[in-house]
Amino acid sequence: MDDDRIADIVGQWGRERPDLDPTPLLIIGRIQQLAAVLDVALRPPFAAADLGNGDFDVLAALRREGEPYTLTAGQLSQRMLVTTGAVTKRVDRLIARGLVSRSVSAADARGRVVGLTSTGVALTDRLIEEHLANEAAILRGLTDSDRRTLERLLAAMNRTLASGDFEPEGGGHDG
Template identity: 55%
Template sequence: MDHVAAVHAQWRTERPDLDTTPLLVIGRIHRVAAALTPELTAVYARFGLGEGEFDVLATLRRQGEPFTLSPGELAARTMVTSGAVSKRLDRLEARGLVERRADATDGRARTVVLTPAGRALIDDAMAAHVANEARLLEALGARDRDTLARLLARLAESLGA
């Protein structure tokens, strides 16, 4: 019996009037998320990146050529505040991984461009990240992964996430 099942059993004994079965799902999602974070960030750290920096580089990279977004678009696509994006960009720019440039059509606006060094780093980091995620899911077969992905997508949609 895992920790969540033990907690559920205790609540069934103490409060049999409550349907505590949602604890079995939400509790496990919470524990899995907490266990995954250090597993994921350890890979980012191998490339000298924090979670937010990895996210910015990956977001730029998956846009395709010319690997450019405005700071506002980056904030929207990484789901953080513009202030958080600005701090991440400061760190990445200092390392030569991104550049901020004047927008070609509006000199007051800025765009963020992934540099060749940034592209090489995120390509290597992304390959390691995907391999790590595959390792983390080894306990599930392909069918179970597909089912879990589908169920989590449905839950996320119902929560507006």
């Protein structure tokens, strides 16, 4: 099989543009490919429950928050890194399924409090087990030491990106 698509790509660039260094793709390209493949690999339990991966994000965010399993739309938007518009639609779908409820906040009548129904808690508790088991299976090929190393390096990349001070092309965000 074409067992390393990214290495091939790097090879092609090396031939066509020897003036450039394509090796960053060995990391960044692989991360992007991994994310795409992971989405597919981890989908089955959610698909079986007729849920989009994004919809499960809502359930998981509420469930891990602990009792009473509630968050406002804005809080969900922050935790899931999607816009509030996407939150509205995800919640709409889940309400249609009877997995969450939406009510007006007591503290601020603009706010909508989204909460897991008991059905929602039960489904989420079941799905998260399968989900984590699948994730564990995917990591089976790595030793404990490899895992710790990988965690550290990925966290380091996340920090670099979060700090935002990497953009070489003009985009100086001020400061």
